[in-house]
Amino acid sequence: MDRPKFRLSKLSGDLIFKTVVGLFAFGIIVLAFLLFRELFIASSLSRNAFGAGFLTTSTWDPVKEVFGALPFIFGTLVSSLLALLIAVPLSLGIAIFLSELAPEKLRTPLSFIIELLAAVPSVIIGLWGIFILAPFIRDYLAPPLSTYLGFLPLFQGPMYGPSMLTGGVILAIMVIPITSSVSKEVIMTVPIQQREAALALGATGWETTRIAVIPYARSGIFGAVILGFGRAVGETMAVTMVIGNSPHISASLFSPSYTMASVIANEFLETAASKLYISSLIEVGFLLLVVSVIINIAARILVWKLLKVERGAA
């Protein structure tokens, strides 16, 4: 009765298919490996020339061929933190409203509109930043800041438009969709019993959110914030267009700055760029890659735990 031949062909068809799709899956690992390897090798010239001092030197002088990435690391860190400072409270509010407090009918359309913001190409946000946001901040936001908070070094000096402040605000706009939508998803994984228990004890909607929902989702929300930080760190075009692109470290948010991603976008195609110059730019890119990989791994671990539990239960 057995027909081994037939079975064998069935088996080998499966085996071939599994091997083929498995190879493509393996391709993703190869791709990630190649990405690292290429950037690492191409930056070796700069690494040999400057060593660890590359991270702590603030001179960036293409003429004398002395390169240090400190101004860009500073610019990336400060602009991203500024972005989080603005975006995190807003994103949390959005996530809470859309998952807990909003009328049922409004939730889906509002979520969709906010996620649409993430779909706008960054070069268009940058274009809007140059001609609308930067003048707006210069004329309406900077004057009151320097009048009332001008005693702080943060808000001193002249403001021409392109600045760390403008860069931070642009990044905040780009961080909000990801941080709010991941926070919302995380909050929605909180078991309904948590809410029912609080409501049954007579808590109001907000009290339920504060006492029973937010503490439960805390680590996932933290993950969402880190994901937003990763987005801000890696963002290139919009920031390049509004941050002023000047490699100087200044305490004032009104002065122009420069980020790791923008220096690459801005200077990579300099016609007279020497090999060492290009290699230094690639080292900046390599650092950026390493930092964002670390950020993403940390965020995924925090968010995954929660979303996985949910998926397993469903």
Added chain:
Amino acid sequence: MKWNRRKLIDRIMSFLTAACVVVAIIPLLSILYTVTINGISAINLDFLTQLPKPEGEVGGGLGNAIQGTFIVVGIACLIGLPVGILAGVYLSEYGENRFGRMVSFVADVLAGTPSIAAGIFGYTFIVLYFGFSAIAGGAALSVLMIPIVARTTEESLRLVSGSLREASLALGIPRWKTILHIVLSTAMSGIITGALLAIARVSGETAPLLLTAFGNPYWAAGINKPISTMPVQIYTYAIAPFPDWHAKAWGGALVLIILVLILNIGVRFITRKKY
């Protein structure tokens, strides 16, 4: 008395969180409004079909950039879609093991890679050997596409119910044919959705193309030559000091945003009908 205070706080917090939503929507509305208002006056038939003219000359358009974007994104799809979809099939159908979980994890991390890093990769991997080209641009974009497509494919295949697979297997159809004919066709709308969203995402990418496709004031000369694309052209026009070029940047932005929004909104309608 106390109860009233609590109810008041509840109202205030509902109001404040709703205000957060409004604050986040304002930039989007402002962007859509300014792009439409400034872009619409720049757009005409010449703008969509002509080559750009040097600064100072009247007229000219973004015809070659529109053509170039379709070519580069097309190349990215040729590389990215098959790799992404097949890897996604593995992750969903055979991925319940250590290797599968590792691939998922790497794909997620890769999806968070700064796009400029993909640009540098395209530069060192392709441009250094073959020069600035449409191929290099497409390859750099495919690096961004693959992880998105793989994960969305995986997720939509997982939604296919197990009983459907079992029914097919019970009829004696081998597993690979079950996957190809039953699972994939059931999940097709989900896979297409993921692919379209990935296309929308990379169509607007600028940074990787700056380093790989470069730009070209003429019509595309071949996939091994530098090529003009819409995002790069918008960037060039936006940061130039000429008001005429700024108008063209807005026009280009309107064309690009319409393309991206059609893809995004269209996708929502496809999926809404299905479920």
